[in-house]
Amino acid sequence: MTSKIVSENLNLWYGEKQALKDISLKIPEKQITALIGPSGCGKSTFIRCLNRMNDLVTSVRIEGKVFYDDMDIYGKDTDVVELRKRIGMVFQKPNPFPMSIYDNIAYGPRIHGQKNVSKIVERSLKESALWEEVSERLDQPALGLSGGQQQRLCIARTLAMRPDVILFDEPCSALDPISTGKIESLMESLKEEYTQIIVTHNMQQAARISDITAFFLLGELIEVGETKHVFEMPEMKSTEDYITGRFG
Numbered sequence: 001m002t003s004k005i006v007s008e009n010l011n012l013w014y015g016e017k018q019a020l021k022d023i024s025l026k027i028p029e030k031q032i033t034a035l036i037g038p039s040g041c042g043k044s045t046f047i048r049c050l051n052r053m054n055d056l057v058t059s060v061r062i063e064g065k066v067f068y069d070d071m072d073i074y075g076k077d078t079d080v081v082e083l084r085k086r087i088g089m090v091f092q093k094p095n096p097f098p099m100s101i102y103d104n105i106a107y108g109p110r111i112h113g114q115k116n117v118s119k120i121v122e123r124s125l126k127e128s129a130l131w132e133e134v135s136e137r138l139d140q141p142a143l144g145l146s147g148g149q150q151q152r153l154c155i156a157r158t159l160a161m162r163p164d165v166i167l168f169d170e171p172c173s174a175l176d177p178i179s180t181g182k183i184e185s186l187m188e189s190l191k192e193e194y195t196q197i198i199v200t201h202n203m204q205q206a207a208r209i210s211d212i213t214a215f216f217l218l219g220e221l222i223e224v225g226e227t228k229h230v231f232e233m234p235e236m237k238s239t240e241d242y243i244t245g246r247f248g
């Protein structure tokens, strides 16, 4: 399998506190990789390293390397705006802009001076399986949509930038089971074109949708492998204890 993102001996500190310890992880292309582990083990910190979201936190210090294809993400010539276009992110709580459904999707493409914005809006909403539900009311406020629809809108907004990789930070934690199911099938349908990484607390969700699972504990990567293998025959006792609900 080709790797899309590779971290090599990645260490991260928030001030004095070390949140990531020597993480070497390969994220395969066009697969869904799930990051699991108890609260505070560094999952969000790790995915935020991949599109340099941690740059926004002043106390952060990073050592090690992260590559996206051949690009050194922390290289001094890296264009962070371009990087975040290629590596999009969907957050825990749906965060549409306080504007219409249409303008939410059109926002990024317009800023980047793209043509045919209405085509991009339609394509992104179709790709995120929201078109049927909103095509008649594109001028309505996005904040009037349900939580699950808002999250699919946020995914459409990310897709509108034609990313290559999508990072999902607990995208379903604020959603009901039906909306969660819709996001999961959406992720499944996006597999052909995109590399996806999801942080989730939901073991069943990781087992259902991911190809690869990585288990983090106290800032360390304990185990990574094919999801079926990690869930059915974990190599490490702590992985087994976590997935069987003995702690976490």
Ligand SMILES: Nc1ncnc2c1ncn2[C@@H]1O[C@H](COP(=O)(O)OP(=O)(O)OP(=O)(O)O)[C@@H](O)[C@H]1O
Pocket: 014, 019, 037, 038, 039, 040, 041, 042, 043, 044, 045, 046, 057
């Ligand atoms: N901005 C920050 N400043 C200081 N410490 C932070 C910051 N963000 C996270 N941390 C600390 O870093 C560690 C890892 O946090 P992180 O949010 O990455 O874990 P997580 O596994 O994603 O947790 P959760 O599942 O609860 O979201 C925790 O101890 C957390 O308190």
